[in-house]
Amino acid sequence: MQEQLFSVEFFPPKTAEGADKLRVVRQKLAALHPAYFSVTFGAGGSTQSGTRDTVLEIRAEGMQAAPHLSCIGRTREELRDLIIEYKSHGIKQLVALRGDLPSGFGAGGFSSGQFSYANELIEFIRAETGDWFHIEAAAYPEMHPQAKSPQDDLKNFVRKIKAGANSAITQYFYNTDAYFRFVDETRKLGVDVPIVAGIMPITNYTQLMRFSEMCGAEIPRWVKLKLASFGDDTESIRAFGLDVVAALCDQLLKGGAPGLHFYSLNQAAPTMAILQRLGLAQSN
Numbered sequence: 001m002q003e004q005l006f007s008v009e010f011f012p013p014k015t016a017e018g019a020d021k022l023r024v025v026r027q028k029l030a031a032l033h034p035a036y037f038s039v040t041f042g043a044g045g046s047t048q049s050g051t052r053d054t055v056l057e058i059r060a061e062g063m064q065a066a067p068h069l070s071c072i073g074r075t076r077e078e079l080r081d082l083i084i085e086y087k088s089h090g091i092k093q094l095v096a097l098r099g100d101l102p103s104g105f106g107a108g109g110f111s112s113g114q115f116s117y118a119n120e121l122i123e124f125i126r127a128e129t130g131d132w133f134h135i136e137a138a139a140y141p142e143m144h145p146q147a148k149s150p151q152d153d154l155k156n157f158v159r160k161i162k163a164g165a166n167s168a169i170t171q172y173f174y175n176t177d178a179y180f181r182f183v184d185e186t187r188k189l190g191v192d193v194p195i196v197a198g199i200m201p202i203t204n205y206t207q208l209m210r211f212s213e214m215c216g217a218e219i220p221r222w223v224k225l226k227l228a229s230f231g232d233d234t235e236s237i238r239a240f241g242l243d244v245v246a247a248l249c250d251q252l253l254k255g256g257a258p259g260l261h262f263y264s265l266n267q268a269a270p271t272m273a274i275l276q277r278l279g280l281a282q283s284n
């Protein structure tokens with residue numbers, strides 16, 4: 001992997017203390033020359049201004065920043081205002097998503113005039129701002145949990161690329177076969193954009209199980225059993241997690257993955273340890 005082919009995702013901190021901590025995390029990771037930092041939007045109860053403030057701070061530090069933007073529950077006007085604001089600050093990259101439906105809403109989406117799916121948001125961004133933004137879409141090698149079938153999900157992924165996405169970032173996974181098969185299938189459907197592998201470092205068993213349950217990522221049985229056997233021995237969990245995830249990244253890169261996107265959970269050490277293990281942590 002050449003320099004700059006990895007990126008790191010943060011969530012907007014909710015407290016001043018969290019913001020201070022994240023500044024230190026960013027400083028450490030920036031020294032390893034990531035392509036960009038991305039900042040989630042509306043996930044886990046975070047606010048819209050939290051995403052914007054964090055992104056502008058990253059820009060002010062001289063790094064490339066990519067805000068995530070999810071359309072569910074937001075009006076066209078709100079979305080237009082936000083993308084115009086990002087454009088005015090020189091932001092050139094967006095991660096365009098549907099987002100998750102708040103409980104109480106069915107799969108049919110919201111009232112008319114709003115968007116139900118990410119392909120509609122991507123079309124809208126293109127219509128409003130032409131080629132200004134490099135747009136990333138989400139991809140699901142193990143299928144999005146609400147999709148009707150893997151084939152249907154694949155078709156829906158292709159819609160996002162046809163709507164104007166320049167590249168994609170996958171949901172995290174621990175089965176490389178799922179990723180390579182997904183990439184092959186998209187290529188057969190005419191998709192030629194880079195599909196960057198989303199990587200979730202393993203540092204906490206309970207948290208990993210909870211996230212994976214929600215997003216549909218499969219934890220291989222042997223990994224689950226091994227992690228469970230460590231109980232609250234955090235050091236062993238981290239050491240084993242590092243072995244597993246560094247080997248995963250190595251296989252992905254050797255197999256041709258165009259890059260890695262780290263779900264950092266606002267921590268520097270797990271991502272840095274993986275990059276060091278891969279020999280990719282030159283900080284000159």
Ligand code: FAD
Nearest residue numbers: 040041043068097098099117118138144146147153156171
């Ligand atoms: P879509 O591509 O719209 O797909 C959603 C579901 O609808 C899928 O099952 C798909 O098969 C189906 N579908 C899609 N298009 C159509 C169509 N036209 N007709 C019928 N069915 C269709 N969430 C946040 O809230 N904030 C974030 O910042 C955030 N960042 C993320 C970053 C990455 C890299 C990834 C992989 C996920 C992120 N998520 C985030 C989670 C994401 O919002 C959820 O997975 C959400 O449920 C789906 O978003 P999407 O953009 O993939 O949706």
